Amino acid sequence: MGKSGLPVSPLAPAAFPALPVIEGVTFSSAAAGIKYQGRTDVTLIRIAAGSTLAGAFTRSSTRAANILDNQAKLAEGGDAPEGAAIIINSGNANAFTGARGQASVDAVTGAVAEALGLPRRRVFSSSTGVIGEPLPHERILAVVDDLAGRLDAAGAADAARAIMTTDTFPKGAAARVAGEGGEIRIAGIAKGSGMIAPDMATMLVYLFTDAAIPAPLLQQALASGLDTTFNAITVDSDTSTSDALILAATGQSPAAPITDLDGAAGQAFVAALHGVMRDLAHQVVRDGEGASKFVEIAVTGAASTEDAQRVAMSIANSPLVKTAIAGEDANWGRIVAAVGKSGAAADRDRLRIAFGDLVVAENGWRAPGYDEAAASAYMKNPELRIAVDLGLGTGARTVWTCDLTHGYIDINADYRS
């Protein structure tokens, strides 16, 4: 069973990965009883002096108080000469809580700043859980000193557990890159996109590296990977009010500083960073509510990248496509319909659709060699690849999603009954 009482997703990795220590990053977690008893629900992460920071946040226009606070603080710049900290709680999203929400953010980040001797503007926060309920922030304040006294470089795995809500497994990923003069390490943890009892999906991601890299380059390295990783996944098309990603670089690797992203070291770092981001994004999909299939949707031949993204997301979010996949039904007609409704340029008679290596439709009709039995057999795999070529141009995009099952309805409709 996962922490939430739900069975662990059948698509979960075999084990939580061994995350390397990132010099300059320490973690501690505690059980503050914010909503549930007997489970860790607050995590503190300290980032050493001299680090640089980057971030990405939900574009929701109803975003939570902590998101607005983080964005304002990062807008002042990504340098952290005195160091930085992140405090995260599960059990309460502190979202849609009006002026009181900002007061809670100020109280919590202020207490962390004081405990660690940091300026407030370098203390970031995330909250995930029920919406519209006041955050009992005094319960967080009560554990801050304890958390500050137990910070540990090996605490990432515990942190990955403490930030879970209805996640069925903790999520972590890492990479090592050969830098100039030494190794660069990257490690990350994430939660999502399980629904937050009884409210909504939230994705939280924290990435750490010991690379030495100026904040603007760090932000650029992060931003250039978002569209093909966290912005290329969907479970149910519902965007959270609280999605947040923070990336910290401590500069404590023996490798030479990265001074541009186009050199060999910069390129290797960016590729490894994006790999970790993709790995965590896939884990979020693998823990999608009720998921029984992990599905890659690869669109090529679009008139533009934007069109490819539009088509891929139209397919990935189609309830009819997702239920067909749940039913192991090779229903390519629903793919055709999802392409048609996407708003992207498409020509029915140039469309080519393949399930794995099986071409099921081309030139505006069922493929001549179409074999229903082979297609149905393919659909029984837990991991599926659906390839759609629009035959119009060079635009391409791959996205990942899961199927739509009775489990999704159980979790989201029946949760409080």
Place this chain on the structure above:
Amino acid sequence: MGKSGLPVSPLAPAAFPALPVIEGVTFSSAAAGIKYQGRTDVTLIRIAAGSTLAGAFTRSSTRAANILDNQAKLAEGGDAPEGAAIIINSGNANAFTGARGQASVDAVTGAVAEALGLPRRRVFSSSTGVIGEPLPHERILAVVDDLAGRLDAAGAADAARAIMTTDTFPKGAAARVAGEGGEIRIAGIAKGSGMIAPDMATMLVYLFTDAAIPAPLLQQALASGLDTTFNAITVDSDTSTSDALILAATGQSPAAPITDLDGAAGQAFVAALHGVMRDLAHQVVRDGEGASKFVEIAVTGAASTEDAQRVAMSIANSPLVKTAIAGEDANWGRIVAAVGKSGAAADRDRLRIAFGDLVVAENGWRAPGYDEAAASAYMKNPELRIAVDLGLGTGARTVWTCDLTHGYIDINADYRS
């Protein structure tokens, strides 16, 4: 049980309405065995000489052959001096069937033209059912003469049944308007948005009136009502390749011809027409797959009408909102999130949300008088109204949807298993 073997929707009207005869319109239906045996699956509708025509079709870029054919024919103008006909089959959508699809359309509409002595360019067709399978159009050709010999002004109810696929009840609506010098009648039938076994949702709508009205005005009267009726409903956000609406006006009412839409007669006609359209649109939602709740979502205070539509559809299509409604959970936090992701201008601290008469949230937080027990009790109603005021401007839009239940998954995932 409905024709499809599914239980009749709990949201179905008590009975099929008594549709008035529209002078100049006759119907006949037959069992051609296109896919299933022992049920009517082809309908012929004849429209008298001197009628005018209007239409609206799916915007899908992968639309079916018959849609392209109908659009090309109506693009030549809406006058039908020799009369017109519509032939509709269920059981096969003739969609994504390449060049053969157009050949089938030509064969069927050609046979009807010959049987009724009509020009081919005034014979329209619709097909609904499985996608990507060649239409066995010879089965339709075999019943055309029989259909042509049995045309009957009282056949609308039978036609409403013959066009059903997984619909659980036939859909009809009517209105009578006092014209200048006599009564004007309007009647319509529709099918949808049950999924087509085993493929996709299709909505077909046929409207008839005995009004005398020039084709351009008829098209204008139709078009001005689409956004608030058929374009204001959603079951699962999946747009069909085959949606079609055809409106015919026979001019056989004793009332004076309608020569402009702004006069009293024109306004009364347009209002009645839109009323019939709204009634049929609501019936389509009431027959949404697995629906147990009929939900009106009324958005006001938006910066523009477009923004209001965007917010309303974002709420109506949110799987998390729809599953919460299925679970009778007054989960307004999910409404906040759906507003936030819509892309429309919104200010968290001006948002006001009501379930029925109960204000649940305002000014960026739970309403002071919020009563969870009262809100939960309200959610037990089979018909719900969710009102969202954005507090920004005068843009408003109301849309209708249903909940997302295990029944939807049963129908769409488990159908072939």
